[in-house]
Amino acid sequence: MIQNPILRGFNPDASIIRVEDDYYIATSTFEWFPGVLIHHSKDLMNWRPLTRPLDRVSQLDLRGVPSSGGIWAPSLSYSDGTFYLCFTNVVGRKGVYKDLHNYIVTAPSIEGPWSEPTYLNSSGFDHFLFHDTDGRKYLFNMQWDFRKNKRRFAGIIMQEFCLAEGKLIGEIKLVTQGTDLGVTEGPMVYKKDGYYYLLVAEGGTGPMHAATLMRATSVDGPYEVDPDYPIITTRNTPDHPLQNAGHGSLVETQLGDWYMVFICSRPLQDGNKLSPLGRETSLQKVLWTTDGWLRLAAGGKQPQLHIPETDLAPYPFAPDPVRDDFDAASLSVHWHTLRVPADESWLSLSERPGFLRLKGRESLTSLHNQSLVARRIQSFQCEMVTCVAFEPVSFNQMAGLVLYYDESDHYYLRISHDEQLGKHLAVIVSDQGQYDELDVYVPIPQEERIYLKAAMNFDKIQFSYSTDGQSWQPMGPTLYSGNLADSYQRKLSFTGAFVGICAQDLRGTRLYADFDFFEYVSGNES
Template sequence: MSTIVNPILPGFNPDPSIIRVNDDYYIATSTFEWFPGVQIHHSKDLVNWRLIGHPLTRKSQLNMRGNSDSGGVWAPCLSYDNGTFYLIYTDVKSHYGAFKDTHNYLVTSNDIMGPWSEPIYLNSSGFDPSLFHDDDGRKWLVNMVWDHRKGKNRFGGILLQEYSEEEQKLVGPIKNIFRGTEIGLTEAPHLYKKDDYYYLMTAEGGTRLKHAVTMARSKSIWGPYEVDPQNPILTSFDKPELTLQKAGHGSLVQTQHGEWYLAHLIGRPLQPSGNCNLGRETAIQKCEWSEDGWLRIVGGDAQVTVEGPGLAEYKFDLSNSKDDFNSETLDINFNSLRVPLEEEWVSLKARPGCLRLYGRESLNSVHKQSLIARRQEAFRVNVETVVEFSPESFQQMAGLVYYYNTKNHYYLHVSYDNELGKCLNIYSSTRGFYDEPGDGAISIEGWDQCYLKAELHFSELQFSYSRDGEEWMKFGPVLDASTISDENADIRVDGVSLDQGFTGAFIGMCVQDLSGQKKHADFDYFIYEELD
């Protein structure tokens, strides 16, 4: 019997939507402001997983320029029916304050690898939309409804409406079928049908430590829905001994041999801060159905090791830790912020064998950043690159960035100083406050190249530099990697934390030219090496 080791999708991979098509399993996860939109992972045994693609690759499908931090793609739902893959997603334009602008769309494809269709607009009443294919051929959309009014429950319940494939739009009445349990913050609805019951799975408690999976059921899709007497069916709340915290936001899959598994969101807090710099990750638990028809987690809690299904092992080749940028396409693990790759600002052709980035706006921008980065997927990681850059102004910078969002990042960069000439320095942004930790800039005048390294060890980040890539020197103090996390990004008002950060740590290369001259930098390689 195989063993699943959680998380199955480490690093920033939240809100899993899992399906099986014949002998293949797929999970779609949220990508928020990172482009391309939605990650799709593939497995044949529920143990070994590989990233295979991103459905939202065109600006016509997803235009996030100007979207706020942690806006963009929330909680996609992947489904399959009669030869067609369906992907529902939300493009969140704003989410700070009382209002949320949440536009929900549908794209389809006959092949999981695409191409995916142009989007069909559905509604904007709330987020976490999900499509259910009933056995009579009808299709139904459920999503949570956001209520901005004073004195109201902002998580206002779960709306149901029919989707007409022929008309390519929602049709018929809209009904609030479930207002949640006493846990509150009801979201992430998924409908399932088993033994003449419609089962409505939701997430409650918020996506931090009180997160939970709850279940309700009804003989009619319109309700009323009775709640599981043992809700929540999964949570890590008040269980500090568990490695996997924040358990919630789940979706179900049945194997070809009749076994049931729940893919769900988790976080692994750093100590002592309790912050999760790897973001919200995906784990999976084995399930069974009780005699009275309720879903139960085998073992009861979110476990690191889980009994796998009776399926043959299927491993994938490991990816190379070093990218020499010799391809004409960027590696699948790299992402940009908000906008697709365009030759105007990023090129693998301008200087073959190098990644060329043209400087644009600052790391504070939500419009035109020249930044290419990948997820941090382990607590102990070494990252290395080398940059060729000839700055002529302090407004021109290029280097290695450890990034959460526009307000939280660390940046080891080459720039220019009137006294030092070409120089190297670190700047940090913590909740928007700018600083230059350490002893200040040093001159690297006359260097054609500068090698840059970041060593991540749980809560510690140490930058280093080298002239030749052989002899390395530490640069700056040990920095607090735990600030690159959801928890640190959250807004605190009168001692109350308001969840505003939903992504995770990325590390990569970027260039800025605040003078508008679009000075470019060339990166010859990028090494991402996990030590765990």
Template sequence: MNTIINPVLRGFNPDPSILRVGEDYYIATSTFEWYPGVQIHHSRDLVHWRVAARPLDRPSQLDLIGNPDSGGVWAPALSYADGVFYLIYTDVKSRTGAFKDTPNYLATASSVEGPWSDPVHLNSSGFDPSLFHDEDGRKWLLNMIWDFRKGRNPFGGIVIQEYSAPKNRLVGPAVRIFAGTELGYTEGPHLYKRGGYYYLLTAEGGTKYEHAATLARSKFLFGPYEVHPDNPILTSLGRPELPLQKAGHASLAETPAGEWYMAHLCARPAAGRFCTLGRETALQRCRWDEDGWLRLERGDAGQGREREEGEEAGGSGASGPAVPRELVRAPDLPAYPFDPDPQRDDFDEPRLGVQWNTLRIPPSTDWLSLDERPGYLRLKGMESLSSKHRQSLIARRQQAFRCEAETEVEFEPAHFQQMAGLILYYDTEDYVYLRITHLEGAGRVLGIIRTKRGEYDELLEAEIPLPDTGPIRLKAAVERVSVRFFYTDPESDWKPVGQPVDILHLSDECAVPLRFTGTFIGLCAQDLDGTRKAADFDYFEYRELQGETDESSRSAMR
């Protein structure tokens, strides 16, 4: 029997919206300030997944310049009707203080691979929108509403409003249909219809360790909605031994054979409560009970464990919230594996590979080139790592607790304001950077700079002198809670740079207010003098190492 090994989407792939169209399954996830916007993964067996599309790939669809850290694209929702794919998403422009600026948009395509349309602005009343296609052909937008007023619950409930496809806009009044439960922080609505009921699935409890999924139902679209008798239907709260924590923000898909699966957000702590890989996506198999309520296949609505030998149903395992499992029985479908992701990029293609992301801006020839020097990635230095506007940085998700990344760079800085190298990046407040620069009287040098909770530091007692010219190889070896850097020229052995550096600050949990992304590993260049000094990178290699301590890192089927 095939087994789904969770997380199915490892490393920074949160807020999953799952969809089946024919024999194809898709999951759309949030990308926040990273470009292109939205990742859509594809599978045919719910076991093997690949990135199939990144729809928001041009400024007319998504302008992230100036967006705050952990702003940008929140909780996309993917749906399909009448031969058209619908993508709903929020572009968060501000997220701290009393107010949130959260314009919600709709883009469409006849194929997931695109091209995707320029977006239509729908509303800005809250975030986490989704589109429900009713059996009568009418379409309804749902989102949480943000209530900034003094003394009010800012998570003001779930509202619904009709969307007119012919008019390409919302019509009629917005109606609040669900106030939420005592868990609070009601968001992430998805609506389904089955057996004469409308089922409203929401995220509650906040997206930290109290996170949960709540289900409610009604015979009528506008309610009133009755909450699941064993709410929440999914959570990790109170079970610190589970490998998957923060479970919540879920969506549902039905197989052609009538089996149901829930995609949900989760996270794996690297140590303590720090999740350096960010929030990921897992799958759970579900079933409908005789009363028409959804339950997880394993754990019923109990504590998420199978009954011990001799334990009767209704015993200690039959009360309390359901929890996710690391290994899940897959549907009875033929295995559909994809080619493994390449470990090495020699920058020989005319475009960046699908693994690469940029910050707030798309790749463009004014700062990135793959053809000015064939076989090399040329990055022209722009703004500092503190900038929320235009950085010369490309990066990929860190997806395993133990991994290595290396590159070879040619860069001849003229002064200290010019830098280039290899970076572990969370956001403008937290990163660790092995960079080449220039010092007066010393010439070209190598050192480590770190920003932790916004505090800048230089970690070496003295910068390492380098030859004035020639390529330098750089490597980062990540061991769960730390990174060790190395360097060499192409003819020599690797030499360490300083001591291992703690990287637990590259996590959601290390800052107030809460953040929402994960660690990226990549290449960057800065020129604070404004002359766009270029660095040429010959290759980039990312390797996940054997010996991961958690089963969820393995990709083979059982």
């Protein structure tokens, strides 16, 4: 059986394509750099993170973007030997407005090189480029309307895209305003048996989320709605293990089978419905009915936690190593930086071979130049360990291990310096932007490395430290993992929990910290 989710941890807004025998899924990365994560599979069952196409500032400038801004809902497509990637950079999302810019990049191979971006529009988000069989191309996106007494999600619009001119041309057409589920977004378009099928997300990316199918005989509509909409949802099953199901994308296999990837979230089982792992990607087989609509192969509208294996030949990948010794010339595909690319001005894998050197810069609340390297937390049970050499001389200098949702909500096991304590270890808690230090301080000898650990067990997080990597002492009380969830205290955010290593120097002297290794070990929970 295939166990959902297939892409665990923060991997939302999946856009899937098949090119011959290869399958690719692009997911949103928001404020994390490089932009867009593309996974690869041969069998729809085994997946590996492959590449991040937006890897330079000329393609994607995230400095100053708000948390849960940046890259929203990228979409992949392929036509005549070229890969296309549409993406949105949301630079402002406060109040009723959406300041956003939409682009397209192309590449001859999924691994690049990816082009410089071509600007599309700024009317909304969730862009999808449809390649019609007559060679014409059309861009679909949701339209945002900030005006009083208007629906913010103002329907799906389309416009022709001229590849030769590199711009949108012709009339902008409203093709649907969606259904009574509301919040219509995430358009994906497919052509089959004389129909254009429009798959949209509805209900908002939360408990009311859903995916709805429509169809038309012309690309610009009118689109009729599936009479038994939506295809998939958990809006009426609050105890389902895969909550918030919606925002789907379809793919046909070489064997003629159809599958849908879609958003879901796995909440903690403590009654608070919080999902610190973020929005994940799951898979369902779908079947076409005799009257030309899609239904889940398992029946009903709720996703299945386990589905039968596909009929494709199994193609497993080697498991990811649990330990990164920082011996490579560049960071692995699992690592992201926050808003800015990794460069030698603040990050080095060569100045001290076998170590990741981070030069301290701005604080964990900065939206600009942080020295933070992080990866997704992908399991409710996991241990994360590092070892750091750091010699601060001021309280303004810090380095260590951080569990990070955003600048407002994070837990930080950090080394710093104090006039009375000297070099010491402490835990910082930021809860909805409120700074606190737990009243536990551990002195650390000068010139001595320290091992740092965070252990997550569902809703509980425990920090620990060691001087030899063998004997561990707990650091502070147990913390609540729900603080790292996108809906904690009803915040409207869209990412997931990361674990990272970081350094700050608020004096501006860029004191460095050397990290010897990083281990991420997942448990075996279902």
